[in-house]
Amino acid sequence: MKKMTKFVAIVLAMMLVLSMGSVAAAEGALKIGFIGPLTGAAAVYGTSAMQGGQIAVDEINALGGLQIEFLTQDDEHAPDKSVNAYDYLMQQGVQVIVGCVTSSPCVAVADYAFEERVFMLTPSASSTAVTEGRDNVYQVCFSDPAQGSASAQYIGMNGLATKVAVIYNNADAYSTGIYQTFMAEAANQPFEVVSESTFTDDTTDFSVQVKAAQDAGAELIFLPIYYTPASMILKQADSMEYDCQFFGVDGMDGILTMEGFDTSLAEGVMLLTPFSADSTEERSAKFVSEYKTKYGETPTQFSADTYDCIYILYDAMQKAGLTAESSYEEVCEALIAFMPTYSHDGITGSPMTWNEKGEVSKTPMAVVIENGVYVGK
Amino acid sequence: MIRVSFLSNLINGISLGSVYAIIALGYTMVYGIAKMLNFAHGDVIMIGAYISFCVTQYLGLPAWVSILASMLVCTLLGMTIERLAYKPLRSAPSLAVLITAIGMSYFLQNVAQLIWGANPKSFNSVVAMEPLRLFGGQLIITDEAIVTVLTCVVIMICLTLFTEKTKMGKAMRAVSEDKGAAQLMGINVNMTISVTFAIGSALAAIAGVLLCSTYPALMPTTGSMPGIKAFTAAVFGGIGSIPGAMLGGILLGVIEIFGKSYISTELGDAIVFAILIILLLVKPTGLLGKKVNEKV
Numbered sequence: 001m002k003k004m005t006k007f008v009a010i011v012l013a014m015m016l017v018l019s020m021g022s023v024a025a026a027e028g029a030l031k032i033g034f035i036g037p038l039t040g041a042a043a044v045y046g047t048s049a050m051q052g053g054q055i056a057v058d059e060i061n062a063l064g065g066l067q068i069e070f071l072t073q074d075d076e077h078a079p080d081k082s083v084n085a086y087d088y089l090m091q092q093g094v095q096v097i098v099g100c101v102t103s104s105p106c107v108a109v110a111d112y113a114f115e116e117r118v119f120m121l122t123p124s125a126s127s128t129a130v131t132e133g134r135d136n137v138y139q140v141c142f143s144d145p146a147q148g149s150a151s152a153q154y155i156g157m158n159g160l161a162t163k164v165a166v167i168y169n170n171a172d173a174y175s176t177g178i179y180q181t182f183m184a185e186a187a188n189q190p191f192e193v194v195s196e197s198t199f200t201d202d203t204t205d206f207s208v209q210v211k212a213a214q215d216a217g218a219e220l221i222f223l224p225i226y227y228t229p230a231s232m233i234l235k236q237a238d239s240m241e242y243d244c245q246f247f248g249v250d251g252m253d254g255i256l257t258m259e260g261f262d263t264s265l266a267e268g269v270m271l272l273t274p275f276s277a278d279s280t281e282e283r284s285a286k287f288v289s290e291y292k293t294k295y296g297e298t299p300t301q302f303s304a305d306t307y308d309c310i311y312i313l314y315d316a317m318q319k320a321g322l323t324a325e326s327s328y329e330e331v332c333e334a335l336i337a338f339m340p341t342y343s344h345d346g347i348t349g350s351p352m353t354w355n356e357k358g359e360v361s362k363t364p365m366a367v368v369i370e371n372g373v374y375v376g377k
Numbered sequence: 378m379i380r381v382s383f384l385s386n387l388i389n390g391i392s393l394g395s396v397y398a399i400i401a402l403g404y405t406m407v408y409g410i411a412k413m414l415n416f417a418h419g420d421v422i423m424i425g426a427y428i429s430f431c432v433t434q435y436l437g438l439p440a441w442v443s444i445l446a447s448m449l450v451c452t453l454l455g456m457t458i459e460r461l462a463y464k465p466l467r468s469a470p471s472l473a474v475l476i477t478a479i480g481m482s483y484f485l486q487n488v489a490q491l492i493w494g495a496n497p498k499s500f501n502s503v504v505a506m507e508p509l510r511l512f513g514g515q516l517i518i519t520d521e522a523i524v525t526v527l528t529c530v531v532i533m534i535c536l537t538l539f540t541e542k543t544k545m546g547k548a549m550r551a552v553s554e555d556k557g558a559a560q561l562m563g564i565n566v567n568m569t570i571s572v573t574f575a576i577g578s579a580l581a582a583i584a585g586v587l588l589c590s591t592y593p594a595l596m597p598t599t600g601s602m603p604g605i606k607a608f609t610a611a612v613f614g615g616i617g618s619i620p621g622a623m624l625g626g627i628l629l630g631v632i633e634i635f636g637k638s639y640i641s642t643e644l645g646d647a648i649v650f651a652i653l654i655i656l657l658l659v660k661p662t663g664l665l666g667k668k669v670n671e672k673v
Contacts (some may be wrong), residue, residue, distance in 0.1 A: 040495045041596070170643060183612075197642045202602040204592035207389040208637040215382055228497045228594050239508065239519040260434055260595075261499035331603050 001033035001034030028324025029067035032057075032096045032313060033089035034306075035075050035109060036101030036315045037126055042077035045103065045302050046255040049101045049123050051295050052303025055287060056310035066324070068314065075100060079108035086112060095324075096121070096317070098309045101302065103127035103174060109135045121313060123305035126250065129176060131358040135336050138358040140305045140348065141274070144174060148181030150364040151222065154200050160245060160270075161220035165195035166212035167233060168224050172201070178249055194218050199229065206236045210265040220245040227255035229258065234265040247366075253300045256372060263372035273349040275304035275368040276376040284347045300371065301348065303369070306347035316342050381515045383510025386638050387631065392522035392591065394630020395529035400585040400607030401614070402536065402621035404575035409553045409617035410573045413471065416478040416579060417458060419604015420485035425451045425495055425582030426599060430500055440503035447582040455578025456571055464567070482601070489597040490669040500589035521591045528587060532580060533623050540619065545572060553617065597646045606633075609653055624664055 034053055036046030038202035050072050071092055073085035089097065097113060097120045099104035106125035113120050114134045122130060124141045131137050137244040143152065155161060163376055164180065169175035186193050197209040210233060213221050221237075221244055223230050227284045230252055235260030237244065248271040277288050287307055291299040299307075320338040321333055339358075343351045351363030367374040400422060407415045425447040433441035462481050466474050506520040540546035551559040552569045560566050588593050588603055606629060614625025629649060636648035656663070 020503070039495070043494070043496055095670065199642065200646075204588075204599075204602065205389070205393050205596070205634070206592075207393075209642060210632060211382065211389075211638065212386060212642075219555075228596075231499055231594055232594050238516070240509075240523070241517055259496065260430065260499045260501055 006243035009126060014285055017294060027053045028245065029069040030096075030314065030317060030324055031069045031092070031094045032310065033086075033094035033097045033099070034070060035085045035089070035097065035099035035105070036072075036075035037077035037105075038072070040076040040078070041100050044257055045124065045300075046074070046077070046101045046369035048254075048307040049302040050301045051291065051312050052287075052299055053098060053123075055290050055294065055303075056307045057315075059290075060314055061311070066314070066318065068310065070310075075103050075105045076101075077105060079105045081105070082109050085109075088334060090116070090118070090328075095322075095326060095328050096313055096335070097251040098123065098306060098313070101306075103130060106130045106137075110130055110134055113137070117242075117329045117332045119328070119335045121309050123309045124250070124302050127177065129173070135356070135358070136332055138354055139360050140309050140340055140346075140352070141250065141360070142362075143359050145181040146359070147272060148178040148224065149185035151178070151224070151247065151249060152182050152185035152189050154272060154364060154366055155220065155222070156191055157187075158214075159190070160247070161218070162191050162217065163194045163218045164191050164220045164222055164224045164243075165197075165216060165218035165223070166193060167197050167199065167209045167213070168205075169200065169226075169229065170198040172225075172253065175225050182222060182224060185330075192218075197353065203229065204232065204322070206233050207240075209233070210236045210240060210242060214240065214242045218244060220247055223248045223252065226251040227253070227258060231255055231261055231265070234269070238265055247271070249262040252343060253302065256369065256374075257297065257300075263369075267371075269369045270366050271374075272366050273301045273374075274362060274365065276365070276374050278373065278375050279347075281347070287347055304348045308344070310346050311346060312344050312352075315344065380664065381512055385516055386634050388516075388517065388518055388522055390631035390634035391521075391627055392525050393529050393634060394610075395525045396584055396588050396591070396603065396625035396626075396640035397607045397610045397629050398529050398623045398626025399411075399532060399580055399587070400603060401617065402532065403584075404608050404611040405614075405616055405619065405622040406536075406549075406573050406577050408611070409568050410549055411463070413463065413474045414478060414608070415574075415577070416475070416486055416604070416608075417481035419483050419600035419602075419607070420489075421451050421458075421578050421581040421600070422588065422604065423457055423489060423597060423600035424454060425487060425585030426500060426595050427489060428582070429503065429586045430498055430589070430595055432567070434498075434499065436502070439518075440505075444503060444586055447586060448579045451578040451582035451585075452471075452575045455574040455581070459571060459574040464570075469578040473544075486597045486601070493597070495597060500593040501593045502590040502593070503586055504590055519591075521587070525587045528583065529623070529626075529669045533585070533619070536619055537578075545569070549573060553613065581670045595658070606649075609649070612663055613656060615663030618665045621665035622664055628664075646652055 036049050037043050038046045057068045061067050075082035075085045082100050083196050086109045100109055101124050103125045106122050107129050120137045122139050126141050126144050128143050168179040195213045197212050215346055245271045252271045320334040322334055339354050340356050343353050352362045399659050403418050427449045428447035429443040432446045462477050504520045504524045507519050509518040548564045550567045552566055610625040610629040611622050614621030633645055633649050637645035
């Protein structure tokens with residue numbers, strides 16, 4: 001009898017241990033891999049994206065229950081490095097990829113992810129080449145064409161100008177993509193495009209382009225370009241004492257954090273963005289204050305996009321019945337079926353919905369730079 | 378209005394051309410004396426701009442101190458490059474020296490990326506004067522443009538006086554004419570070449586500061602395109618000739634700006650290089666280059 005008791009006790013103890021194990025397995029941690037440029041020319045984008053994602057991960061992990069393991073890799077904004085980063089993350093057993101942050105690396109990784117059936121949710125790679133022909137890649141940001149037409153609509157709807165000039169980089173797919181849809185939509189809007197000029201990656205002198213806009217009497221210059229050339233255009237206009245409205249897209253984001261940049265040059269610049277750091281909306285405000293406390297700087301839309309990415313995956317994966325134990329193929333197939341039916345209320349748009357191509361639908365908004373910070377319009 | 382626009386383009390062209398001219402002086406002097414194309418020259422410019430950026434931004438010192446510091450660093454850098462990379466190859470085939478120079482250019486770019494990162498930095502202008510307003514404010518000449526053009530003229534005059542009047546200048550001309558004969562006459566050829574590199578690199582520092590004051594984005598690749606343009610300017614004006622570099626630089630800047638504003642912003646560079654090809658077909662030595670007959 002004593003033996004029996006001992007046996008029962010052992011069995012019970014074993015059951016207890018096993019049950020504890022099974023509880024932990026049921027919760028576990030989702031393994032999410034992040035790829036973005038943490039060094040190199042686009043490091044501003046990648047770093048703020050990664051930090052935004054980390055805030056979401058910390059919030060979720062503090063809740064208890066299902067945890068998130070967030071593995072990050074640098075791609076230096078180079079397609080080949082990005083594929084290496086992807087391979088490394090897959091070896092580490094990630095279930096899903098958040099990334100890449102920039103378009104050309106994202107296209108390179110998406111090719112592999114499509115073949116191997118890995119689901120990718122990119123916070124900010126806005127080129128249509130990222131989603132085209134692949135059912136496994138979804139975007140949280142607007143696609144480039146959507147940015148161009150949304151900018152034209154915004155300028156027209158709010159009556160910002162009647163004469164508009166465009167300066168774009170014709171050596172860059174991102175810039176020309178936005179330029180083309182902007183021009184197509186501008187035809188339907190109550191303003192006239194009076195000057196169009198181009199530059200290439202090596203251009204340092206913008207006097208001709210800005211002068212052309214000034215001579216044409218443009219009241220607004222649309223800049224579908226990255227912030228480095230934009231900073232030189234702002235300086236050029238300032239030295240010509242040409243006072244006009246500048247309107248940028250997401251590539252303009254980051255200009256305020258450029259080292260040594262005189263933020264007074266960017267005073268009054270508007271940019272189309274789904275997120276503004278001065279928003280009074282409760283969740284955005286909480287995100288901004290957490291981000292500022294942790295990193296000592298103001299989050300950009302890249303941070304907010306990635307923050308949303310983490311919550312979207314956390315929520316959608318649970319709703320699609322996925323667990324920490326699901327393989328990456330299971331995650332991919334389940335999310336492809338689930339995402340088009342899913343609606344998410346995030347800080348970069350609420351609600352956000354997706355079509356089957358993986359493109360997001362949400363309302364655009366614009367911010368204006370005042371006293372060196374973004375202010376919602 | 379059209380005339381004002383023309384004048385404004387002309388001034389922008391001369392200002393851009395003056396920067397090319399200062400850089401081209403470095404190319405042309407080194408070519409004239411050491412008979413080599415120092416392709417790392419453009420990257421010395423970039424280093425000069427970074428030094429000036431660091432001195433003003435991190436140490437908070439005034440702009441003139443930063444210019445002196447960057448001239449000092451670039452002079453030492455130029456002499457070190459010459460001593461370590463080019464001097465051992467003095468008797469090697471010119472192709473080997475050329476490849477070394479290209480390698481040095483990449484080396485400097487990568488070192489800059491290691492030290493300062495690839496993120497562009499916004500360079501604050503070292504010139505803080507009021508711009509010149511003409512025709513009731515219709516034509517604005519920026520303070521940077523005024524200082525750049527004046528600096529270019531002053532450097533040009535000083536260099537001409539230096540090569541014509543001083544002993545060192547005479548030694549330089551002698552070495553450039555015939556290295557062997559100069560050595561036989563008791564001229565220290567190595568020393569002369571070192572001094573040439575020192576002067577060229579100090580000019581590069583000034584060019585870097587002026588370039589970034591006008592066009593404020595500073596990256597490890599900042600020097601490469603202006604470097605190539607300035608090399609073109611040196612060939613345009615006749616490589617080896619100091620007034621030629623000056624003339625070539627200014628012409629190149631004006632042609633570039635006019636090409637962009639009156640023909641096409643996309644074809645600006647194509648026009649510049651097309652004119653260079655035509656000029657070299659008609660006058661292979663460049664505008665002011667001297668034809669040297671090989672003596673047998």
